[in-house]
Amino acid sequence: MGLSTPLSRDLGIDVPLVAFTYEPAVAAAVSRAGGLGVLGALRFTPEELDDALAFVAREAGGAPFGVNVVTPVSSEVVDADPVDLATKLESMIPDAHRDFVEQVLEEFDVPPLPEGEEPPRGVLGWTPQTGAPQTEIALKHRPALFSSALGPPPAESIAAAHDLGIPVAALVGKVEQAIKQRDAGVDIVVAQGTEAAGHTGEVATFVLVPQVVDALQGAPVLAAGGIADGRGLAAALALGAQGAWTGSVWLLTEEMGLPKATQQLLLDAGPRDTLRSRALTGKPARQVRTPWIDRWEDPATPDPLAMPLQYLLTVDANARFRHHGRHDLAGSPAGQVVGRLDAVRPVAEVVAEMRAGAEAAVARLREAAGDGVPA
Structure with missing residues (x-):
């Protein structure tokens, strides 16, 4: 038995599993293993990001990969070019x-x-002046997915991605944000519960995901927050999502280093x-x-x-x-699921166990539903 959803088929991946990471080696390894590695652009300069995405594309061996940029709706913004921006902000x-x-x-x-x-x-990619060059570099590498966090991507970024046939995803922490993202032209919404690592809202994954699925009426949703094994992936599908967006589980992989x-x-x-x-x-x-x-x-x-x-x-x-x-x-950004991580493992092993665990969980549900399929 295999796992497949309309979104995973559209993205060209074997398992409906997306992995967010700031380590290029992890992103490439996830993509090689059948998921979709998404590289976080935030900490890279445009030149570094160009090199990092070239590495991911090369090491992924032709498998699809994605890129995530940060486009905060609210931040301290000053009128300055990127060269002078940090100095002016530090003066504040x-x-x-x-x-x-x-x-x-x-x-x-x-x-x-x-x-x-x-x-x-x-200043990293937290301002319009620094985020725009990252977007330009990201789209140059023709990722299978372009995603953003902390707010709707700029309209010009969505249009540029769509012109290249690249779907756009965005992370949200409440249903109102999901509707706003959809109305802005975002194709895929990542419903991220408060359990997740990094910037999160206050609503738990099991509450948020079905709300977002129902509100978007058929638009693809990825579930995020507290997912680190196959049971979590299967639960995401049961809630109506078309896959899982994961993060903390990749911190304790060999490739993360x-x-x-x-x-x-x-x-x-x-x-x-x-x-x-x-x-x-x-x-x-x-x-x-x-x-x-x-x-x-x-x-x-x-x-x-x-x-x-x-x-x-x-x-x-x-x-x-x-x-x-x-x-x-x-310290380190980490979600609540870090409490269940007990070993440092290769990325391929994590992906394989998540796939097998999800398939086993789905089989148990089928047996519980009485269709005769053994667990």
């Missing part, structure tokens, strides 16, 4: 916030970076060891709880700044965490 950061960060780093005994080493100063200390942090984390916090980006994002994150949650702490100012405020701290091996402070 209050001194009190800078003082607080230095105070906490001193308390945690995190030394400065060595002389001559500087943290990255880019996380430092051993970060892998152990994730292996040790339980489902209650994650929380939605604005400490990372300025918008609520689910991540592993650390003492650094807890300090930002303290009511006595200055409120996190708007996106992308919070990233610019903390970029030096995060660079210092990485350089000095303080993975106990740096």
Whole structure:
């Protein structure tokens, strides 16, 4: 028995499984294994993204892949070209916030970076000035799917993708956003529950997905949040989705290549060891709880700044965490399902087990329905 949906057939994949990742090797490996690897563009410069997508296309061996960009509806935006943008935005950061960060780093005994080493100063793809070049590069590589998060893609991005015959997907956290995305011309809606890693809303997956499916009246929906095995994939299909959008499960794969200390942090984390916090980006994002994150949650702490100012405020701290091996402070975006991940495995093994587990779950449902198919 195989698993197939109209959307998986349209995308040219063997299993209705989409994997979001910021690691090109993971995206390529998922696509090779029969799913759709989607590379997150956020952390790449346009030049880096060009190289990364060329790598994915080459290593995927002709299998389809996708790209995700961030197009926030609300963020601190200033009138400046990309060269001057970071400098102008950094000038907007209050001194009190800078003082607080230095105070906490001193308390945690995190030394400065060595002389001559500087943290990255880019703004990532969180503004119109930086997101547009990423979109241009992404579409140049003719992905099988172009997706966005934190708001509807710009109309010109949707039109450019459609002109190339590329379907557009967008992530949502509530049904009103799903309707807005559909009306903007988005082809596929990813209904992402609050359990998911990164930027999420407040509605759980099992509540959100059927709401979105019903509201969109036949438009394809992918379910996201809390899905890390075949039973989760089968549940997504049972809720009316045409596949699953996954993320956290790929963090603990060999191809991801996380430092051993970060892998152990994730292996040790339980489902209650994650929380939605604005400490990372300025918008609520689910991540592993650390003492650094807890300090930002303290009511006595200055409120996190708007996106992308919070990233610019903390970029030096995060660079210092990485350089000095303080993975106990740096943490990682992760969904609640991290509590069920107990080993570092190859991507191909994860995909194969998700496919087999989903097929077994569907067989059990058929048997329970009394059609005589054994589990």
